[in-house]
Amino acid sequence: MTRYLVVRLAGAAATLLAVLTFVFVLVRLAGDPVRLMMPDQATAAEVEAVREALGLNRPLIVQYWDFLTSALGGSLGDSLRQGRPALEVVLERxxxxxxxxxxxxxxxxxxxxxxxxxxxxxxxxxxxxxxxxxxxxxxxxxxxxxxxxxxxxxxxxxxxxxxxxxxxxxxxxxxxxxxxxxxxxxxxxxxxxxxxxxxxxxxxxxxxxxxxxxxxxxxxxxxxxxxxxxxxxxxxxxxxxxxxxxxxxxxxxxxxxxxxxxxxxxxxxxxxxxxxxxxxxxxxxxxxxxxxxxxxxxxxxxxxx
Amino acid sequence: MSAPTPLLSIRDLAIEFATPAGPVTAVRGVDLDLAPGRTVAVVGESGSGKSTMAAAINGLLAANGRIARGSILFEGRDLAQATPAELRAVRGRGIGLVPQDPMSNLNPIQRVGRQIAEALSVHGLMRGAAAWSRAVELLDMVGIPDPGRRAKQYPHELSGGMRQRVLIAMGLACRPRLLIADEPTSALDVTVQKVILDEMAALTAEMGTAVILITHDLALAAERADEALVMFRGDMVERGRAAEVMRSPRAEYTRRLIAAAPTLASRRLVGDAVPAAAADPRPRRDRVLAELVGVRKEYPGRRSLFGREPAFAAVEDMTLEIPRGETVAVVGESGSGKSTTAKLLLRIEDATAGDIVFDGRAVTRLKGRALFDFRRRVQPVFQNPYGSLDARWTVGASIEEPLRIHGLGDAVSRRTKVLDALDAVALPREMLKRLPAELSGGQRQRVAIARALVLEPELVVLDEAVSALDVIVQAQVLELLADLQARLGLSYLFISHDLAVVRQIAHHVHVMRRGRVVESGAPEKIFTSPETDYARELIAAIPGAAPRAAPPAPEQPALRRA
CATH class of the missing domain: 1.10.3720.10 (MetI-like)
Known part of the structure; x- marks a missing residue:
């Protein structure tokens, strides 16, 4: 019974990891996130500044690792509109x-x-x-x-x-x-x-x-x-x-x-x-x-x- | 023959089933009288209408069945005319039922104690804790050890014999005046059968319960019943004192039934074995087609909280050889490892240890092309002819498939081979286009044999290949097998639980118990002077002078062709 529980929970954790990876890839496949996020009339310098601020100029693997570790720590970044943690916004709803x-x-x-x-x-x-x-x-x-x-x-x-x-x-x-x-x-x-x-x-x-x-x-x-x-x-x-x-x-x-x-x-x-x-x-x-x-x-x- | 105050009196009973092709009469003109406390046996093959008649008595015909004519007087009331509510009050309380197959007759997700207690509570006899403790008592009465613990278990935790005891406890829970026992032990091992029938007889005698014993086995009927009624294709062909019917049957059909039942006195269908190796001048490799040497098959134990339970050895230190052109039988009860032995030789399962040799090559190490060729030379025939053919394939397609798989011949030559195979098993060529549903059990098993033969194998592994057949059909298929062996020089590994059948067909017999061979030898030797207690026990469990026949397939009266 305990063993079963452990196996199933490990399976659930693995699935969640796969979903995290999927989300990470999906957001990047949808195009340059910074471009999508910024108003159309933003200058290249402004875009670059945001890219810098969000760490999106770093190598993908570094971003992925960072995303995973902070996700496992319960942090999924802040909402860009509300300035509050995204997870908090979601859990509220x-x-x-x-x-x-x-x-x-x-x-x-x-x-x-x-x-x-x-x-x-x-x-x-x-x-x-x-x-x-x-x-x-x-x-x-x-x-x-x-x-x-x-x-x-x-x-x-x-x-x-x-x-x-x-x-x-x-x-x-x-x-x-x-x-x-x-x-x-x-x-x-x-x-x-x-x-x-x-x-x-x-x-x-x-x-x-x-x-x-x-x-x-x-x-x-x-x-x-x-x-x-x-x-x-x-x-x-x-x-x-x-x-x-x-x-x-x-x-x-x-x-x-x-x-x-x-x-x-x-x-x-x-x-x-x-x-x-x-x-x-x-x-x-x-x-x-x-x-x-x-x-x-x-x-x-x-x-x- | 009828007692002055019969408990049950059936007159001119006829039962019809509505089918897409119009009404089919499954039972006609049955008369039966049963006095309190007596036992009557209803004997017949599958499709004879015996189970249908029993179902009509307590109003449990299938949805498309109805009583077309006649009366069923039970304690003076006509059950053929009773309302559903009246029938429900009689079921369980006045008329108990012990059904055929212990594996499928219990609710799989309810504790067995509760299922027995329910029989009491639905009739308002006892409720709650009182009903439960009575259920435990009943389990004790039917000979289940530790009944308090068993009552709390679910059906899958009990062996077949124990489940059948649960069903007997259920049927007798309300102390009914009549018990309908429909092939109560056909699905069980012979040694268990005898014990359970003895227990059931003791209980019904003590309760004064009359019994209708439905069976395919005339010898069993003669031994257990006062009267016997023989049915054939819905007609009652003979009725009389059970022992008399067995001794001096009047109906032609009863005589055929008795003649076909394999007994210790039946004619053997094969000659005696070729003399032992010493007398045989041929080199060993020409003489022995296949052999198992010290074979062991282990199944890993179940995982539990504390690691694994110990491995279970289904087959242990198995050694046997199959000479060319002869039949080697492996006999044993369920769980003895006989079917595992067949699977090992077929390489459906891999042996854990030991050597399996076929025509001088190690079967255990075959792979790729060599394994594929081995599969052509060794063919299986399984027990259930209803399950081993694809219901959507015509007979011709089923028999041809092995040829296609092995890429043998073109369409024309394959067709010739299929027709030859049909001829070999004595099936008419018109069968080619038929579907399995249109065939009887015996015909289907012939198709399965034809499919095995079409590749011209050297060894055929027959795993309970005649067990599901009625005795008359069984006798025909056995003769066919013996004839094919004589003509084609086939070797058989014949797996069976039925000693009388084995005696007829085998050259060498190995008796297995709990994974081990406990006795080996020529059939005559084992039957006339068994060396082990177990072999003696198996022979003693055979009812009457005539050894048991095999259980028939479950009845499907509306569809079955006799």
Missing amino acids: MPATLELAFLSFAIGFAAAVALAATAEVAGSKRLRGLFLWIATARQSAPPFLFGIVMVLILSVNLGLLPAIGRNSWLSYVIPVLTISTFEIALYLRLIGSAFDEMREADWVRTARAKGVSRPRLVLRHMLPNALLPVVTVAGINLGVLIGGLVVLETVFNWPGLGRLIIDSVNNRDFPVVQAGVLAIAASFIVINLAVDFLYAALDPRVRLA
Whole structure:
């Protein structure tokens, strides 16, 4: 167990190092950072002065080493616009994004489980088909479009909810509704096909032979088994979701990490972009690590070794 | 034959399955009477409808199955007409089930104690801690040592025999009046089979539980049941006192079934071995095709908190030789190392130590081109004909593939060879375009043999190659193998758990246990005067006068062609 933990943490650290390197290379591939950062009418002398000040005139390998060591020391440079440490700027915005992602994910996942289990308990293919049809229809509308339509109806026309921002719990409703309903179809499909596979399984039949009722069979026996393959997908998907909130945060003017990154790209505030990308990568790694442990906890056949 | 107050009385039962090609009748015209505390055996091959009939009794037919006609009176109530809720109340409480395959019949992520306790709690008999302690008691009753600890374990932590005991405990948890035991021990080793059947019989006798024993094995039925009912392709062909059916069968099919079952008295299919080396004038290299000398195969131990657990030796100090044109059998129970031996000779696995020689060359050191040539000369046939053929490839494509891989011949000559191989295994040439799903188990295994033969190998490694087949088909395939050996001079390494089959086909027998050969010799010698206790135990575990047949493939009544 300890050994497993050490191995996995070392793996996570290696991944993070790879991401750091990637970010370092990417920023330099995008062109001369100093040129990008400076106003177009800056003189060559001004550009050179900034280059000097940021240490960007040194050999690449030296810059890389410097970048790595200061990153590992928790410093990712200062924001060019705000003059504060970039990491601080990013961490400030993290909670808004994580709240939105986790809340939407949890609600969407729970809804999918509830719908799949309801259809399976009812033993009705038609009901499941109906659920899946609605979920797929919803999923075929892109979130930004669905979100805008929701704002139009619920805020502009009916005046029930705030349209944008993050001021009260009411302001969560539309973004969460938009993202969580988008997630349902995927999990409904995954859990449904897991049910299909085990419905005629020997051990399911044996459980029925004990006199187990259908609701109990579905909830106590089939569902825990069906969730096993879904958990892995859910972990990856949650990571993707966090990164993908960039667009929606812009639509809803949500003060999260995604909007910060977009603003920073527009403002050419590269230290903040770097820190933001790293933060998203780190949460991806942490979630996957958590999923591995969760999987081992759910499935006794998996040994953490 | 029927008792005055039958517990179960089945009349004119017919069961249909809805298939894309229209309804298929899987069972028709079955009558059965069972008095409290008695045992009736339902005997038949795969596809005979025996398991389907059992599933109909407690309302567990597959989704596309239905009772088309007839009645199933259980304690005076017709289960064929019962509502789902009524059936659920009867299942487990009135009618227990012990299913066939212990590996697939337990929820893999629930503790076994909980699964047993659930049988009690769903019927409101006991709950919580009381149900748990009863589950532990039940585990003790079915002969599981340290039941308190075992109850907390998950299925994968238990051996097959222990899992089957768990299933018996589950089936008997509510002290049902009737127990349906569907091939309860077919997936287990012979020595374990006997113990478990004895335990099950003792428990049902003590509880006064009547038993329906579903089996493919007539000898077992004769030994364990009061009455027997023989089924063939959905029809009940014979019914009577079990011992009588075995002794003087009336139906033609029952006679064939008895004749095909390999016994210690069956006719041997091969001649005796060529006399020992001393009498053989040929040099050793011409006489021996392959040999293993002092071979050892180790698997590394599991990593644990304190480094590695010790390595596990699957095969230890294995020495055997395979003379040209003869069959060498390796017999043993699961875990004995017999399949590992086959894999080592095939070079699917590498030996840890020792020498493996084929035609004078060290197999263990072959690589590249030489290994590729070796693979042409040694071919495997595996146990499960349902798993060893690609479901999307036609029979012709499957048989041709080895020729393509080895770049032998052009399209025309390959086709000729494929047709010759089909002829050799006595399959009609129309089979060429068929898919495996359209073939019976026996036909599939013939295709697998044809695929092995098409390269004209010198050695064929048969790993439980007839074990999944029904006895009548098994007898045909064994004859085919003996015939091919006589005509083509093939050598076989024949891996099996079935002593009676081995006796029919082998020239030399090696009995393995826990990775070691414990006894070797000519088949007649081992069967008439076994030297070790283990060999004696294996022979004694064979039910009745007639040794056991192999377990059949799982039933798929709606799809299977008989």
